[in-house]
Amino acid sequence: MSDSPQGRAGHWHLNDIVAQLRSAREQWRSQNGRSCGAQGGRELPSRDAMATLLEQLCGALFPMRLGPVDLREESEDFYVGHTLDAALNALLVQARLELRYATRQEPCNNDAVDAQAVSLVQAFAAALPGLRRLLDSDVLAAYHGDPAARSVDEVLLCYPGILAVIHHRVAHHLYRAGLPLLARISSEIAHSSTGIDIHPGAQIGGSFFIDHGTGVVIGETAIIGERVRIYQAVTLGAKRFPADESGQLQKGWPRHPIVEDDVVIYAGATILGRITIGKGSTIGGNVWLTRSVPAGSNLTQANLQHDDGTQK
Known part of the structure; x- marks a missing residue:
């Protein structure tokens, strides 16, 4: 078998594959009204x-x-x-x-x-x-x-x-x-x-520090104040995704947390929904939080648990 480009193309049946790929592109463009x-x-x-x-x-x-x-x-x-x-x-x-x-x-x-x-x-x-x-x-x-x-x-x-x-x-x-x-x-x-995954819509104040960073997620409508520090694997995400009458996800509405000035969020914390973390609060590692907390709060896994082990 020839080792020329023509020989290799014949070996892979490239002409047929190229034609089929063109057909797939044309079909997609036609179905979606695209040029x-x-x-x-x-x-x-x-x-x-x-x-x-x-x-x-x-x-x-x-x-x-x-x-x-x-x-x-x-x-x-x-x-x-x-x-x-x-x-x-x-x-x-x-x-x-x-x-x-x-x-x-x-x-x-x-x-x-x-x-x-x-x-x-x-x-x-x-x-x-x-x-x-x-x-x-x-x-x-x-x-x-x-x-x-x-x-x-x-x-x-x-x-x-x-x-x-x-x-x-x-x-x-x-x-x-x-x-x-x-x-x-x-x-x-x-x-x-x-x-580090920061949606460009997120509003972030000055003196912002992400330490280590891998796995951080900050959603589109998150608002972060001044002098906030967060660590690796922190998520500022949405709690739910409501759909419209046709079943399509509603886009653009506020669904991510507000983090006020001087907050520290430690590694692995997950903060979901349009809630507010009050100024000067500290959120401990691996905390799962879906409710607002007042200024100066200090939350850890231990102080988020009832005596029976269920979350407050």
Whole structure:
């Protein structure tokens, strides 16, 4: 048998498989009223493009720590400007794709969509200095909150919780700006790398610290105050998922916890539903909580149990 590409293709019957895959794609698109994009081009944003521009944004926000290894302070501003220009132009392309996808069922007005995309990316660029200052508070919170941290530089370079928070701060801005798909891609890139799953809709105050981090889940409508610290395997989730008359899950309604300022939540705690954890409370490890608690509460598995072993 020939070892040429043609011979190998015949061995795998690739022509038949390719034809069947094309048929499956066409059937799905027909059933769902979908096309493959304008003039047959790409219809959806690219995860790879988002990963690249997020890496560029990290470098532009923290150039001497997350930027190139040979960067010097005298060329810092040039690097930041050049990198931001590339990242923002790439973000503009992805924003156009998302906006055109979102309006694909409406009369096409690409000029209006392009103008909206430019406006959204301009607003994002203007928000970056404030975003950097907010992230500085998160880095300091991690440094002060972890006795094992030797410097803020170690925290920024090494801690998965900080990487997840950087991505979340970017993603949350995109989410609020009306680019939820780009926001979700940004969050899921960090989720894949860190094991920390923060929905971009979650509202998180400054000086936020996730220690260790693996297995943390923070839902879309969660609201977290200032100076909150949480540990690995914590879930801020929904208790139930009501459906509408047609049986479809209702989306967007508040269903995740509110965590007020200065709360600490230890490893493995599960907090479900639209409940409030009062300011300054401490939630112990592996606690399962579905009711609100007042400010200053200190909950552990032991003080959540009745004498007969059932949960209060």
